[in-house]
Amino acid sequence: MLTLSANWAVMIAIVVLLTLVHKRLRLRRLREIREYYEEQVTYVIRTGHADCSRSNPCQFAQGSCLATFCGCRSAREGKVV
DSSP: OOOHHHHHHHHHHHHHHHHHHHHHHHHHHHHHHHHHHHHHHHHHHHHHHHHHTSSOOOOSOTTOHHHHHHTOHHHHHTOOO
């Protein structure tokens, strides 16, 4: 049987281990989310820019960066499309 101080040492070791594992998993998940976000932004920019050359470039939400970037007159004037 373990002594009282050994019990405390085991509990502290378990807490430290769980904290480190949680931190590592949290950082891994954050990295996945960041990669997904960057991928989606890249996709929207590429497809959004391609849509600007079509006949109706003003399909983006009012005030969005893509609408302004594409030069949509209604986005510059603040009109809802």
